Structures are given as C-alpha cells and as structure tokens.
Amino acid sequence: MGADAEIPTSPGIVCRGVSKVFPGGVEVLRPLDVTLEGGQTTALVGPSGCGKSTLLRLIAGLEAPTAGEILIGGAPPSVILREAALAVAFQDPSLLPWRTVRGNIELALKLARKPPDPRKVDDLIRLVGLEGFADTRPAALSGGMRQRVAIARSMVTEPRLLLLDEPFGAVDELTRRQLAEDLPRIWEPRRTTTVLVTHSVSEAVMLSDRILVLSPRPAKIVEDIPVDLPRPRPAGIDSTPAFRAAVQEVSAGLARGMASTTPLAAQ
Numbered sequence: 006m007g008a009d010a011e012i013p014t015s016p017g018i019v020c021r022g023v024s025k026v027f028p029g030g031v032e033v034l035r036p037l038d039v040t041l042e043g044g045q046t047t048a049l050v051g052p053s054g055c056g057k058s059t060l061l062r063l064i065a066g067l068e069a070p071t072a073g074e075i076l077i078g079g080a081p082p083s084v085i086l087r088e089a090a091l092a093v094a095f096q097d098p099s100l101l102p103w104r105t106v107r108g109n110i111e112l113a114l115k116l117a118r119k120p121p122d123p124r125k126v127d128d129l130i131r132l133v134g135l136e137g138f139a140d141t142r143p144a145a146l147s148g149g150m151r152q153r154v155a156i157a158r159s160m161v162t163e164p165r166l167l168l169l170d171e172p173f174g175a176v177d178e179l180t181r182r183q184l185a186e187d188l189p190r191i192w193e194p195r196r197t198t199t200v201l202v203t204h205s206v207s208e209a210v211m212l213s214d215r216i217l218v219l220s221p222r223p224a225k226i227v228e229d230i231p232v233d234l235p236r237p238r239p240a241g242i243d244s245t246p247a248f249r250a251a252v253q254e255v256s257a258g259l260a261r262g263m264a265s266t267t268p269l270a271a272q
C-alpha cells in the first residue's frame with residue numbers, strides 16, 4: 006500500500022444503521038448493523054430480490070444509503086474508490102467491445118494508475134481458462150467467457166476490497182467449480198477482503214469464511230453462519246462430510262430465513 010494510502014491492506018467493513026428506500030417507497034434494506042472482518046470472505050445469500058446487490062452497491066459507493074453509514078477501513082466508500090483499491094465483478098460484465106480480452110484487463114491497471122504488467126495479465130487469462138482468447142473481442146465470446154474476463158479484470162489490480170455479484174452466473178457448472186477452487190488462491194495470500202453475492206449455497210461454502218443469510222425484502226440478516234473449513238480449501242473438499250454438513254446448515258438457514266420475520270442480528 007502506498008505511503009499516503011488511507012485504506013488498510015485488508016479493510017474491515019462496518020455498516021451502521023444502513024437502510025435503503027428507493028424512490029417510490031420501495032424499502033429494500035431495514036436498518037442494518039453488521040461488521041465484516043478485514044481479510045475475510047463474506048457471502049450474502051437470500052431470496053431473489055431481497056436486496057443483496059443493493060447492499061453490495063452501497064458498499065461499493067455506487068448508491069448512497071437512505072440512512073446510516075458504511076465505513077471501509079474506517080473511511081467512507083468514496084475513499085477506497087479514490088485510491089482505486091476497490092474492484093467489482095458484477096453480473097453484467099460490461100466489457101469495452103472494441104478492446105480485446107487482454108485490452109480490457111490491461112485497462113483496469115491503467116485506470117488504477119498501476120504500471121502495465123503483461124505477465125500478470127497473461128497469468129490471469131490462463132487462470133480463468135481463456136488461454137488462446139487474449140486477442141479476442143467480447144462480441145466473439147460467450148456470456149460465461151465474458152464473465153471470466155470480468156473476474157480477471159477485477160483481480161489484476163490486486164484490490165484491497167473485492168466485491169463479487171454472482172460472478173459465475175453465466176459460467177457452466179464445471180468451470181464454476183474450477184474457478185471456485187482456483188480464485189481464492191489469488192485473493193487469499195493477499196488477504197483481500199471479499200464480499201460475494203451468490204445464489205449457490207455450495208459456492209458460498211466453498212468461497213467464504215462467513216455466510217450471512219438475508220430475509221425476503223426488506224432485507225434483514227436472519228442467519229450469521231461461520232464456515233469452519235480449512236483455507237485454502239483443499240481439492241475435493243466439496244465431497245467431504247464436513248463440506249456437505251456446512252451446505253446443509255446454510256440451506257436450512259435459507260429455508261428458515263424465507264419464513265422468518267425476526268432478525269438474528271440487532272437491526
């Protein structure tokens with residue numbers, strides 16, 4: 006981190022009384038109080054439309070809360086944005102159509118005012134399984150391939166905070182499992198604070214240290230489940246009894262969350 010950086014290497018995230026009501030009175034988040042520990046990966050799971058992406062967008066500083074505040078490493082989201090230490094990979098990869106795969110990833114480095122690093126770019130292209138497509142433009146890629154470019158692009162800057170919203174949504178099951186196994190190897194050594202939105206319980210268990218289950222809209226935290234599995238996850242862990250037990254626990258939490266009106270955390 007640069008000498009003048011205000012954001013620590015693995016920033017924690019504090020949400021204090023955060024609520025969101027969209028114009029027209031759509032209440033998406035009830036006042037939410039939660040602290041996400043720095044260096045951890047936290048997964049947000051919950052029913053469709055409950056407000057997971059909205060919470061992620063608030064953390065990213067792309068939306069402002071209606072009330073309350075969010076602090077990242079003790080500072081408002083605008084600071085981590087200004088320091089280019091935040092990276093996001095959202096459902097819609099939004100790649101520049103006139104740039105190649107390599108060009109899109111390189112652009113992230115440029116925008117973050119970081120020096121070119123062709124080797125790192127090539128390594129990431131290989132890691133997300135796009136070897137041979139470095140000079141291809143997005144129009145000639147499948148949806149899943151475009152998402153993988155977005156994932157590589159989000160990691161190339163070595164962000165201190167990584168926000169992933171269904172990053173594997175359009176990726177086939179086999180590649181998904183491979184990515185879920187491989188990607189944490191990049192962010193773990195740097196202890197990148199990561200927040201992940203996913204509909205897949207097994208992906209949440211595979212990738213995170215902690216899983217927050219949200220209720221139907223307006224979202225409240227109804228379950229807060231630590232994932233007590235070794236990091237990095239060894240290959241084949243998803244067929245162990247401990248992994249399956251964790252998946253079951255989260256699935257049961259989701260079912261309870263669907264029916265719940267009483268939040269677990271102080272809301």
Ligand SMILES: Nc1ncnc2c1ncn2[C@@H]1O[C@H](COP(=O)(O)OP(=O)(O)OP(=O)(O)O)[C@@H](O)[C@H]1O
Pocket residue numbers: 027028031033051052053054055056057058059060222
């Ligand atoms: N800009 C907006 N204006 C008005 N309503 C919005 C806006 N953005 C989101 N919403 C509403 O907020 C609610 C939560 O949306 P959000 O995308 O956060 O849910 P989600 O849990 O991520 O859903 P999914 O799992 O289906 O992606 C939805 O009812 C959505 O219609």
